Amino acid sequence: MPTAxxxxxxxxxxxxPGQTRCRYCSRVLSTLEHYSxxxxxxxxxxxxxxxxxxxxxxxxxxxxIETAEPERxxxxxxxxxxxxxxxxxxxxxxxxxxxxxxxxxxxAGQPAAPVRPDDAPGTVPAVCSSCxxxxxxxxxxxAAFLDEDTISAFAAxxxxxxxxxxxxxxxxxxxxxxxxxxxxxxxxxxxxxxRTMRAAICNHYECRGLKTxxxxxxxxxxxxxxxxxxxxxxxxxxxxxxxxxxP
Ligand code: SF4
Ligand code: SF4
Numbered sequence: 001m002p003t004a005x006x007x008x009x010x011x012x013x014x015x016x017p018g019q020t021r022c023r024y025c026s027r028v029l030s031t032l033e034h035y036s037x038x039x040x041x042x043x044x045x046x047x048x049x050x051x052x053x054x055x056x057x058x059x060x061x062x063x064x065i066e067t068a069e070p071e072r073x074x075x076x077x078x079x080x081x082x083x084x085x086x087x088x089x090x091x092x093x094x095x096x097x098x099x100x101x102x103x104x105x106x107x108a109g110q111p112a113a114p115v116r117p118d119d120a121p122g123t124v125p126a127v128c129s130s131c132x133x134x135x136x137x138x139x140x141x142x143a144a145f146l147d148e149d150t151i152s153a154f155a156a157x158x159x160x161x162x163x164x165x166x167x168x169x170x171x172x173x174x175x176x177x178x179x180x181x182x183x184x185x186x187x188x189x190x191x192x193x194x195r196t197m198r199a200a201i202c203n204h205y206e207c208r209g210l211k212t213x214x215x216x217x218x219x220x221x222x223x224x225x226x227x228x229x230x231x232x233x234x235x236x237x238x239x240x241x242x243x244x245x246x247p
Contacts, residue, residue: 024048025086053234058225061087061237073225073239074216078209079134080228080235083179085188089205092140093174094186099143100170103151104163124213126240130226132179133190135205139183145199146170154197170197 017031027037040048054075062070072154138146155166174184175192185192195203205215209226216222221242227234237247 022133034108053229057227057234058236060241061225063082065239066238067246070225071203073223073241074212075225075227076127076213076216077227077229078131078207080230081132081137082136083132083182085177086180087176088178088184089175090180092184093171096143096146097167097171097172099146100151100167101163103148104155104166107148107151107155108161108163108166110152110156110159111160124210124217124222124224126221126245127213127226128190130238130245131207131209131228132188133182135207136186137179137182137193139186139202140181143203144183144185144193146154147199150197150199157196173197211246 017034018028018030020034020038021027022029022033022042022045023038024039024045027042029038029039029040037049038141039045054077058075059070061069062073080167151166154169155161158166158169159167170193173192173194175187177187178184178192179186179188184193191198191202193202213222213224213226216224221240223239223241225237225239227237
């Protein structure tokens with residue numbers, strides 16, 4: 001598992017309400033703002049404050065693992081979610097199987113078609129591995145996002161398969177353990193379905209952090225400091241470069 005560095009508690013504002021000014025725009029803080037720290041609630045100040053916190057966290061983490069020039073590592077922020085691995089729940093499996101029966105009945109017997117070109121944006125695997133699939137929890141309530149387009153494309157790549165065989169092909173990839181309340185195919189190694197069997201949204205979705213990392217990398221492996229945040233708090237961070245996660 002990658003080494004995680006935890007953020008310290010923010011400082012406490014010891015002045016009285018009505019005396020404190022925003023450290024960025026110098027506006028007098030409201031009582032609520034005062035007790036939340038020394039930054040007002042205007043979006044530009046909040047944005048600057050967050051950037052400062054992220055940079056301080058990165059620099060502090062770099063000192064702890066004796067990494068020079070932390071500014072070489074671009075900061076990307078991903079969501080944080082704690083998951084527990086559990087056996088796939090029978091109800092969830094039944095719902096998926098029923099969904100596949102309906103879809104495959106409508107989609108089997110397609111004329112043969114070539115494999116869809118993979119036009120998904122280039123990914124930065126380290127980012128999604130660090131996050132362990134926070135976005136896949138939405139797949140839990142949407143049958144892995146499997147729809148007629150996805151099953152029709154799979155059926156067209158395998159024109160000899162019957163409806164039952166297509167359903168079985170998908171159910172074959174249901175893992176023994178998945179993250180509780182997440183998509184049936186969501187495992188600790190990521191998605192258990194081959195990319196060509198996934199819904200388009202699964203291959204194309206990028207959260208802001210992943211998009212930033214891809215744009216920075218331009219197809220290569222950018223040096224990154226990946227920060228997981230939840231409820232406005234920094235939970236952990238890790239440095240990655242072309243060789244993987246820094247120990
Ligand atoms: S796209 Fe974003 S939210 Fe989804 S797994 Fe990757 S880093 Fe996590
Ligand atoms: S099918 Fe795979 S990529 Fe899509 S939501 Fe489920 S686990 Fe995530």
